[in-house]
Amino acid sequence: MPPNVSQGCQGGCATCSDYNGCMSCKPRLFFFLERTGMKQTGVCLPSCPNGYYGIRLPEKNTCTKCKADCETCFYDSFCTKCKRSFYLHSGKCLKTCLEGFENNNHTMECTSIVH
């Protein structure tokens, strides 16, 4: 076994190496690139961390970043919590709510104005 291939892979890796961590994951797990200081290592997770959503593909499941204004999301176009100073409206993050809705600074969502 080449020196740099770790004897046993951590977590849910299918293949891995000492310096890069996981190179591929066991079935159903998501491949995620984790940065800690100057190091970036591959890890395999049952679900993606906050700020990312999972994409399942035949050859690999990966974690992909939510949009820049979104803190947590189901997928690219459906945000579940916006970043600071944005209001959530139907899965989108708005700087200010649309007509007929008001900026709810408590929930940081757009709430409809009841007449």
Next chain:
Amino acid sequence: QKAIIRVIPLKMDPTGKSNLTLEGVFARVAEVMPAEGKLLQFHPLSLCNTSEDEHTVRGFITIVKLESPERDPHPCLSLANKAKLAGERGAEAILFDITDDEGAFYQLQEAMGLSHPVVLISGRDAELLMEMVNNNQEAQVKIEVKEQPKWPEYD
């Protein structure tokens, strides 16, 4: 063309012993030129169009430890395009550790005129550098062009 790679840990130890002076080879895919920046490791799979790295600050020097080809049978991009992508993401230079992928040397000899130097390292020099990465020891890296020895004058 050979490269001299000076690695200076940011947390200076008074003895300076932990400074490293390593040697590599410039790949012809890019310009042969000096470069300097903070050392930052990239996973080989992070240099794909589909993945992003949250690191957005420019001015770093990327180190990528290449895996043996059978461990990454369907690479997302060629090595030349991975080097290009790293430059586009703000790298001042790219260091490839080719210890486990000697074929990488030949893949990176076709001139593409990349504006950020690409340096190949392997063996003991690569091991020393990767050990520093493994210990998350932040460091500044200076890449210099090693002067070719002048022809001795025969009297």
